[in-house]
Amino acid sequence: MLCGSMFLPSELAAEAAAMPFAEARRGRVLETTATPPAAEGQRPSERNPGQAVLDKLTARESEVLTLVSRGLNNKLVARELGLSEHTIKLHMHHILRKLGVSNRTGASMWYFAQSK
Numbered sequence: 001m002l003c004g005s006m007f008l009p010s011e012l013a014a015e016a017a018a019m020p021f022a023e024a025r026r027g028r029v030l031e032t033t034a035t036p037p038a039a040e041g042q043r044p045s046e047r048n049p050g051q052a053v054l055d056k057l058t059a060r061e062s063e064v065l066t067l068v069s070r071g072l073n074n075k076l077v078a079r080e081l082g083l084s085e086h087t088i089k090l091h092m093h094h095i096l097r098k099l100g101v102s103n104r105t106g107a108s109m110w111y112f113a114q115s116k
Contacts, residue, residue: 069111
């Protein structure tokens with residue numbers, strides 16, 4: 001099974017995929033906003049190809065993606081951000097299109113791959 005950027009046996013992949021959610025249930029939050037220091041003479045998108053895609057997301061889409069990647073469903077994301085569930089669905093549609101993935105699991109995997 002593909003887990004992030006590597007293949008793992010399915011029993012390990014399921015465990016690895018569940019770890020961020022287990023940590024969240026324990027009240028621990030995975031901090032994923034750290035950005036590596038800029039390489040001299042390079043634009044942000046050259047340092048990290050995914051950064052160019054991330055830059056296309058609006059601030060609200062980034063917030064939604066962060067919460068979805070922490071395991072929240074649309075209803076909980078809507079409650080957290082004070083928006084309607086319909087608005088969250090629209091944001092998710094735009095996020096999936098911009099990231100080139102077909103579902104929220106793919107978006108979460110993309111998000112965690114970029115946060116390394």
